[in-house]
Amino acid sequence: MQDVVRTCLGWLSVSCLLVFSTALPVPSAEEIVPAAGTSSNSDAAKRGYVWLTKTPLLPPDFDDEVFESVWTVWPQPLRDQARKATPAERRKLAFERYGLVESPDHPGTGPALGYVDAGEGRWVMNCLACHSGTVAGETVLGVPNSLFAMQTLTEEIRLVKLQKGKALAHLDLGSLHIPLGQTNGTTNAVIFGVALGARRDRDINFVLTGNVPPLLHHDCDAPPFWNVRRKKTIYADGFAAKGHRPLLQFVMVPENSGERIRGWEEGAKDLLAWIESLRPPKYPGPVNAELATHGKVVFDQNCARCHGTYGDGSEFPNKIISIEEIGTDRARFDSLRKEYREFMANGWFGHYGEKIDQYRVDTPGYAAPPLDGIWASAPYFHNGSVPTLADVLDSGERPVVWKRSATGFDHARVGLEVERMDAVPATVTLPADRRGYFDTQKPGKSFQGHTYPDALSDAQRRAVLEYLKTL
Ligand code: HEC
Numbered sequence: 001m002q003d004v005v006r007t008c009l010g011w012l013s014v015s016c017l018l019v020f021s022t023a024l025p026v027p028s029a030e031e032i033v034p035a036a037g038t039s040s041n042s043d044a045a046k047r048g049y050v051w052l053t054k055t056p057l058l059p060p061d062f063d064d065e066v067f068e069s070v071w072t073v074w075p076q077p078l079r080d081q082a083r084k085a086t087p088a089e090r091r092k093l094a095f096e097r098y099g100l101v102e103s104p105d106h107p108g109t110g111p112a113l114g115y116v117d118a119g120e121g122r123w124v125m126n127c128l129a130c131h132s133g134t135v136a137g138e139t140v141l142g143v144p145n146s147l148f149a150m151q152t153l154t155e156e157i158r159l160v161k162l163q164k165g166k167a168l169a170h171l172d173l174g175s176l177h178i179p180l181g182q183t184n185g186t187t188n189a190v191i192f193g194v195a196l197g198a199r200r201d202r203d204i205n206f207v208l209t210g211n212v213p214p215l216l217h218h219d220c221d222a223p224p225f226w227n228v229r230r231k232k233t234i235y236a237d238g239f240a241a242k243g244h245r246p247l248l249q250f251v252m253v254p255e256n257s258g259e260r261i262r263g264w265e266e267g268a269k270d271l272l273a274w275i276e277s278l279r280p281p282k283y284p285g286p287v288n289a290e291l292a293t294h295g296k297v298v299f300d301q302n303c304a305r306c307h308g309t310y311g312d313g314s315e316f317p318n319k320i321i322s323i324e325e326i327g328t329d330r331a332r333f334d335s336l337r338k339e340y341r342e343f344m345a346n347g348w349f350g351h352y353g354e355k356i357d358q359y360r361v362d363t364p365g366y367a368a369p370p371l372d373g374i375w376a377s378a379p380y381f382h383n384g385s386v387p388t389l390a391d392v393l394d395s396g397e398r399p400v401v402w403k404r405s406a407t408g409f410d411h412a413r414v415g416l417e418v419e420r421m422d423a424v425p426a427t428v429t430l431p432a433d434r435r436g437y438f439d440t441q442k443p444g445k446s447f448q449g450h451t452y453p454d455a456l457s458d459a460q461r462r463a464v465l466e467y468l469k470t471l
């Protein structure tokens with residue numbers, strides 16, 4: 001394993017960002033705690049959850065010893081606070097600093113949710129690091145992890161390893177070449193896939209001749225998993241036909257032969273079944289039913305043509321709106337070139353063009369997502385630039401810079417509890433601290449666009465906000 005890790009140099013380290021390196025035996029479905037938030041009991045979904053949470057999908061990121069020492073590189077006064085704390089309190093401080101969530105299967109011990117236990121105290125990142133988190137302090141499977149501080153965690157882990165003379169791993173090296181995420185809760189994950197795909201042929205066999213295209217780094221907010229079941233195509237620009245194969249695009253590292261990756265097909269099928277079995281959490285606060293009923297009428301007249309309908313006989317139109325019309329930040333749109341979409345559509349991922357009708361090699365803009373459980377998946381838009389639904393509904397209200405509280409939920413505006421400001425305070429100088437501020441003036445982070453709700457009256461807006469709580 002260490003050898004694999006050490007070979008991850010130069011651009012290869014980029015490829016080592018996400019790798020299924022060893023497949024441990026998968027326990028039977030009975031051994032797992034049923035996933036909270038799932039409504040389907042299908043065997044495939046259960047197997048998918050086991051596959052995901054028990055199989056090390058990547059080389060180890062670090063071990064317990066390194067994680068337990070990470071406080072030693074923290075800035076003051078946090079470091080002193082950690083020094084005086086018990087190991088359990090220190091673990092809590094570290095989880096808070098990096099946006100890690102305790103696993104419901106073994107809270108307080110072992111790897112966080114989002115990491116697989118690879119034995120010998122080793123932590124291996126999996127999909128849930130970005131795709132599960134907390135809402136108003138409660139753990140929710142499939143919700144984007146809006147607190148994940150991937151860049152800060154990686155930088156501080158690397159420092160500890162260097163101090164201890166430990167071998168660096170894939171992310172420690174990869175992050176020297178590719179930014180992982182400049183604002184906590186969002187990541188440059190789309191670009192990881194582009195960099196990995198550049199070295200694969202259409203059968204996803206590794207090739208030395210491929211050229212890594214120019215990379216337009218930008219951070220995205222992961223979409224909630226529970227909406228995948230309503231979509232025909234996935235990702236912000238809706239380019240890829242929904243299927244199990246695209247889920248494996250992050251495993252295209254040189255160490256994984258095409259044959260090996262193709263061999264994971266059954267696991268990926270089960271994983272998709274689990275993703276599609278997820279349902280959104282219910283809004284926990286009070287709802288004014290009369291106002292929400294009025295809001296439904298306004299919504300159906302103004303929003304449903306793009307976002308679909310909800311409740312009995314609901315329909316979802318799977319629309320993609322041109323980039324000029326939607327007007328939200330275009331870095332994500334510009335970052336994925338036609339060549340990459342063609343590679344996905346015409347090769348193994350797209351069943352060699354068999355699904356070509358569903359792939360959109362020339363996608364015009366961004367997909368209008370389903371709004372199920374929308375109350376829970378703040379911040380909003382594909383780049384996570386807008387902290388509350390009230391701000392989505394009134395483009396003039398959106399904060400230029402915002403900083404969220406640790407776990408607070410704003411029930412009035414529906415979304416993250418934030419401090420609003422015009423600029424990141426000059427006193428905030430450490431990069432780790434700056435990542436706690438969402439600065440919409442930075443490239444790829446604009447809050448512009450999607451001005452449709454501006455046409456509503458204040459009363460209509462209030463009603464739609466109430467209705468959105470019920471989806
Ligand atoms: C480092 C964070 C990160 C990790 C790890 C990660 N994802 Fe994602 N995922 C994202 C982001 C960001 C997006 C949004 C990309 C876009 O829309 O273009 C995304 C999008 C998706 C989507 C599309 C959902 C939709 O509604 O369109 C699926 C499905 C998905 N990821 C599955 C997975 C699976 C399965 C894994 C594990 C093998 C995984 N992801 C690992 C960050 C991550």
Ligand code: HEC
Binds near residue numbers: 369
């Ligand atoms: C012409 C199509 C269209 C109309 C009409 C429209 N939207 Fe949207 N909406 C979109 C698209 C496309 C996005 C994704 C934008 C992005 O992520 O950059 C979006 C995003 C959103 C989001 C954020 C979703 C998320 O997961 O982050 C919300 C909330 C939303 N719309 C609510 C509404 C409401 C409420 C209305 C009606 C008042 C409305 N929209 C009207 C196309 C539309």
